[in-house]
Every structure is written in C-alpha cells, then in structure tokens.
Amino acid sequence: DAGVTQSPTHLIKTRGQQVTLRCSPKSGHDTVSWYQQALGQGPQFIFQYYEEEERQRGNFPDRFSGHQFPNYSSELNVNALLLGDSALYLCASSLVLAKNIQYFGAGTRLSVL
C-alpha cells in the first residue's frame, strides 16, 4: 500500500519562473493538504483540496494555486517565484471524515535562485 508520494524530490528554479509540484495521496484518501516549510521552521498550511475544490486556504498570496484531479491526486502551482519561496513543500492526505490525521509525503525541496 503506497503512502503519499510527491514529485519531484528536488527542484531548482530562478526568480520569476513558475513551478508545478505533484502529489499522489495515500490509497483510499480523498483530501489533500499542502504545507510550506521554510528551513528551521514548522510547516505552514497553504490550502486543502477535497472533491476537486479548494476548501481551506492559509495566508498565502494568489501566486499559490492548486488543483485536485478525479483520482484525488493534486498539484501545487507557484507563479512568479520569489527567493522567499525556497522551502520544503509537503503534501498530506487524509480522509474527509478524519482530516486531522494527516499522512505526509517526503516533500519537494524547491530552491529559487
């Protein structure tokens, strides 16, 4: 039973570019949440998707957008990258009836130069 998988593992971009990160949830899970973790900090909630719609959003600008597909997988898109977007991006999946119990992927390390 595969857990949460994220791709790519590492990514290097330059300022102003756009990036897409991908996440496949744990088998049977229907809800996907995305977090940003800066170096030395705790994860910060970006947004959450369920039934292909954004259900919750944290304090992140509109440059951060996402999508959920019918198979529950999800993408995180970041436009007009800034140096401050460099971080570990974590995807977490859960069941809609137990959203608090979240299973995390290994993350995508994004470096913006």
Place this chain on the structure above:
Amino acid sequence: SQQGEEDPQALSIQEGENATMNCSYKTSINNLQWYRQNSGRGLVHLILIRSNEREKHSGRLRVTLDTSKKSSSLLITASRAADTASYFCATDPIGSGNTGKLIFGQGTTLQVKP
C-alpha cells in the same frame, strides 16, 4: 503564523535517558498532535490528544495536555539513537470546523547520542 511555540528549540541527551519537550499554543483547540520529522523529510504522525483528555500513552511516548495553560508536553522514555529527529506539535483550533487546517509549532530538535 505559528500557533505553537516549542521549548526547548534543541535538546541533546544520551541514549537511555528520557526526553521532554513542551508546546504552548495561543487559541482554544479541538485537539493537539505531535509529529516527528527526520532530516527535513516528511512528517510522521505520533499521537493525537483531544481537548477533553489530559494524558495519553503510546509505547514509549507520553503526552499531556493542560488546556487551562494552553500547553502540552511530549515525553519519550528510554530514548534511542533512532529517536534523533525534529518534533512538532500541531493544533486544530476551535472554529476551524475540524478542517484539518493544522497549525504547527517551530519544533524541537532532539539529538540522542549513542
């Protein structure tokens, strides 16, 4: 913004000793969870304690919750080198409607020396 603040920021102990880390939060919560993260990788869920519970055990882990002080502690007994990791508390604030919008603290980095 971070809901929780963890103390200490870093902890170094010898194998076999107990490790205690604390978490304080700001707003009323539905529940509080503890997660472990190894070397900047994904987080692993350790334990969840609900707001009406005061203490919970899971293996070598013991978690307490004091809602009047808005604080929690995680005790790892008989620590092992494999416990070396960062530990985060995460809260689910009341009013968030059980959305799973977890708010994490800044974490405690634990080093267990063999």
